[in-house]
Amino acid sequence: MTTAAMAPPAIASSDATSGQARDRVFWGVLMLAPYLLVFAVMVVYPVAYGLWLGLNWQSYKALFADPIFVRTLVNTVVFLFIAVNLKFLMALFLSGFFVQQRAWVRFMLVLFILPWAVPSIPTILSFRVMLNPENGMINQQLFHWFGIVEGPGWLTDPTLAFASSILVHIWKSLPFWTLILVTGRLAIAQDLYEAASVDGANKWQQFRFITWPSLATLYVTSTLLSMIWTLGDFNSVYLLTGGGPGDLNHVLATLGIRYMRNNNLDLGIASIICAMPLILPMVWFMVKRLSKGAE
Amino acid sequence: MRSLAAGAALAAIAAGWSGAALAQETVTVWFTKGFYKGEDDALLAVVDKFQKATGVKVDLSLYATEDCVTKSVGAVQAGTPPDVGFCTTYDFRTTGQWAFEGKLEDVSDVLEPIKAQIQPQALATTLLMNDKTKKKAYYAFPVQQQMMHITYWKDMLEEAGFKESDIPKGWDGYWDFWCDKVQGALRAKGKRIYAVGHPMGVAASDTFYSFLTFANAHNAKVVDEDGKIVLDQPANKAAMVKAVKDYSNISQRGCTPPSSVNWLDPDNNVAFHNRTTVLTHNATISIAAKHLDDMNNQALTQEQRDQAKKNYYDNIRTAEFPNKPDGSPMTNLAAVKTAVVFADGKNKKRGKEFMAFMMKDENLRPFVEGSVGRWFPTTVEAAKAEFWTGADPHRKIVYKQYTDGTTPFQFVYNYKFTTVNAENVWAKAVNRVLVDKVTPEQAVDEMIARIKQIAG
Numbered sequence: 001m002t003t004a005a006m007a008p009p010a011i012a013s014s015d016a017t018s019g020q021a022r023d024r025v026f027w028g029v030l031m032l033a034p035y036l037l038v039f040a041v042m043v044v045y046p047v048a049y050g051l052w053l054g055l056n057w058q059s060y061k062a063l064f065a066d067p068i069f070v071r072t073l074v075n076t077v078v079f080l081f082i083a084v085n086l087k088f089l090m091a092l093f094l095s096g097f098f099v100q101q102r103a104w105v106r107f108m109l110v111l112f113i114l115p116w117a118v119p120s121i122p123t124i125l126s127f128r129v130m131l132n133p134e135n136g137m138i139n140q141q142l143f144h145w146f147g148i149v150e151g152p153g154w155l156t157d158p159t160l161a162f163a164s165s166i167l168v169h170i171w172k173s174l175p176f177w178t179l180i181l182v183t184g185r186l187a188i189a190q191d192l193y194e195a196a197s198v199d200g201a202n203k204w205q206q207f208r209f210i211t212w213p214s215l216a217t218l219y220v221t222s223t224l225l226s227m228i229w230t231l232g233d234f235n236s237v238y239l240l241t242g243g244g245p246g247d248l249n250h251v252l253a254t255l256g257i258r259y260m261r262n263n264n265l266d267l268g269i270a271s272i273i274c275a276m277p278l279i280l281p282m283v284w285f286m287v288k289r290l291s292k293g294a295e
Numbered sequence: 296m297r298s299l300a301a302g303a304a305l306a307a308i309a310a311g312w313s314g315a316a317l318a319q320e321t322v323t324v325w326f327t328k329g330f331y332k333g334e335d336d337a338l339l340a341v342v343d344k345f346q347k348a349t350g351v352k353v354d355l356s357l358y359a360t361e362d363c364v365t366k367s368v369g370a371v372q373a374g375t376p377p378d379v380g381f382c383t384t385y386d387f388r389t390t391g392q393w394a395f396e397g398k399l400e401d402v403s404d405v406l407e408p409i410k411a412q413i414q415p416q417a418l419a420t421t422l423l424m425n426d427k428t429k430k431k432a433y434y435a436f437p438v439q440q441q442m443m444h445i446t447y448w449k450d451m452l453e454e455a456g457f458k459e460s461d462i463p464k465g466w467d468g469y470w471d472f473w474c475d476k477v478q479g480a481l482r483a484k485g486k487r488i489y490a491v492g493h494p495m496g497v498a499a500s501d502t503f504y505s506f507l508t509f510a511n512a513h514n515a516k517v518v519d520e521d522g523k524i525v526l527d528q529p530a531n532k533a534a535m536v537k538a539v540k541d542y543s544n545i546s547q548r549g550c551t552p553p554s555s556v557n558w559l560d561p562d563n564n565v566a567f568h569n570r571t572t573v574l575t576h577n578a579t580i581s582i583a584a585k586h587l588d589d590m591n592n593q594a595l596t597q598e599q600r601d602q603a604k605k606n607y608y609d610n611i612r613t614a615e616f617p618n619k620p621d622g623s624p625m626t627n628l629a630a631v632k633t634a635v636v637f638a639d640g641k642n643k644k645r646g647k648e649f650m651a652f653m654m655k656d657e658n659l660r661p662f663v664e665g666s667v668g669r670w671f672p673t674t675v676e677a678a679k680a681e682f683w684t685g686a687d688p689h690r691k692i693v694y695k696q697y698t699d700g701t702t703p704f705q706f707v708y709n710y711k712f713t714t715v716n717a718e719n720v721w722a723k724a725v726n727r728v729l730v731d732k733v734t735p736e737q738a739v740d741e742m743i744a745r746i747k748q749i750a751g
Contacts (some may be wrong), residue, residue, distance in 0.1 A: 086567035247497050248730065
């Protein structure tokens with residue numbers, strides 16, 4: 001009797017609970033809806049449409065038949081390896097200098113950040129003018145000072161032109177990554193350095209046993225992020241050399257535009273999709289690292 | 296009450312007017328914006344006359360050269376093209392392909408009756424293959440054309456200690472004269488000047504135009520009239536090897552600015568105007584025409600206008616290419632700029648009518664002449680006009696080059712050569728020789744293989 005008398009409220013309670021759960025789900029979905037909608041429109045659709053456009057297998061056959069494509073793949077990997085590593089070694093070194101809290105160092109940091117802060121197009125084009133083999137400032141001075149009629153082909157010799165593109169890329173993005181590493185260094189407790197100093201650790205030992213272990217996670221994550229951005233860097237190569245001379249210095253980011261300019265959308269899409277095997281492992285690895293950090 | 300009645304009357308008039316406007320037939324026309332005001336003025340006059348004659352409204356849009364073709368390609372792909380399109384790079388990039396794919400309206404019924412009025416060489420470039428009908432027909436209107444010219448600074452030549460009569464007529468002697476004697480003399484005076492502005496950038500249409508002129512000089516035939524590749528035939532291949540060797544040689548001997556390997560289309564003009572080079576080859580006489588334009592430009596000072604006049608009439612010379620290496624006169628490679636009526640256009644009937652109206656000599660001639668010599672006419676009468684045969688020192692050379700004979704680009708016979716040119720296999724072969732130091736024979740073998748992949 002008691003049990004029977006108690007049963008209806010128990011059922012009512014269960015209904016209330018499931019009702020509340022349904023409400024929670026409903027409101028959760030409702031709250032999520034705008035984000036999911038934006039995600040679908042801004043991410044899922046463009047990516048899916050791009051992949052759909054890239055489903056023409058003939059394009060990949062044509063792509064690999066183009067002698068420039070294989071050279072472009074090699075260029076991309078070399079560009080990525082040199083630019084990212086050189087940039088981060090320099091950023092690590094410079095961050096040690098800029099972390100100092102002196103007024104003149106802070107002033108220099110403001111100047112140092114300028115290349116990153118100003119717009120890409122005019123600054124890279126100004127490099128293009130400066131490096132012009134005939135009228136550029138450098139070769140003009142070589143002619144006036146030393147009578148050298150044919151100065152180095154900064155943009156016309158394939159090796160020098162490629163090196164110039166890497167240099168411009170580093171010049172443009174180095175300040176940002178230096179700043180990131182400066183903030184990383186600032187987060188390290190000063191007590192550690194004081195204790196190490198008392199124990200007789202020299203500067204190198206302080207770097208090796210305090211700075212580097214504290215910065216390593218930030219360094220690796222930033223490197224991954226920079227690799228993804230560098231892979232998509234169009235401006236440094238295109239504005240400086242147009243992928244030249246003779247289409248010899250293209251990277252994947254510029255090759256797609258070359259095809260599209262030639263009214264060949266399929267090859268343009270295919271060349272961009274070819275970057276996926278490089279990008280996806282980096283993104284996956286980075287997300288994994290960030291998840292670890294969150295835990 | 297009176298104001299209410301007036302308002303009602305105005306509303307009725309407005310409604311009637313807008314109704315009439317909505318009912319008015321429209322033809323949509325896209326054109327490349329002219330380089331000179333005279334071109335646009337002439338076009339607007341034609342539009343006005345057509346509207347008055349037919350009562351059809353012309354919805355005219357003018358686009359910059361690159362925008363014009365890009366927008367057209369997008370519209371054709373989307374199935375929403377205008378009725379009429381005329382972009383000055385259609386012939387280089389799209390006309391042949393569109394005709395092949397059945398995207399263009401057959402305009403034979405318009406051109407056949409006026410065939411005799413059009414120069415045969417120009418007309419021949421619009422007889423194109425349609426893969427759907429499996430036969431050739433006229434799919435474009437030959438509006439105007441361009442040829443390759445030599446342009447040099449006469450005063451710089453004199454500064455080097457030479458007269459125009461010293462310039463050799465033979466092929467090898469000609470380039471040796473400019474590279475060795477003229478440049479040598481100017482360098483001896485301590486000037487960092489190059490004799491030839493020699494386009495070599497892969498992204499420049501100037502490069503393939505110039506290179507194919509060199510190939511033409513060596514009689515290197517690339518395709519036959521059926522569009523079949525004949526470059527691999529021993530005689531043609533040998534001729535192409537000579538052309539690559541010749542074209543590279545000007546750079547190898549330091550006779551062109553090193554940056555010419557990266558030049559885009561305007562760069563040889565800029566180098567010439569800056570007097571960095573004594574000579575350049577250019578498709579159209581736009582370099583000289585710039586000074587003609589400046590000399591009449593009221594925005595410039597009197598001194599600048601006087602200098603421009605002196606440059607146009609005294610200092611700058613337009614000249615023909617030297618004789619071919621075999622001693623015969625040069626036949627000039629002509630690019631005929633085409634207007635088309637799109638098959639997916641909403642009012643293609645009126646589109647055809649508009650182009651038929653435009654092609655009338657009294658309408659087309661002012662449009663072409665509005666470019667102050669940059670474009671040459673395609674109609675027989677306009678070519679013979681005083682404008683070309685008169686005293687103008689530059690235009691009369693263009694006329695002579697035209698009468699010496701012209702020859703079309705390969706893409707007229709095989710539209711896939713638009714891709715070959717866009718990829719610029721020619722410049723790449725030259726760069727392989729210059730940069731990678733491969734032999735011209737190997738560079739040409741690679742060129743032939745690539746051409747066969749694209750257009751075979």
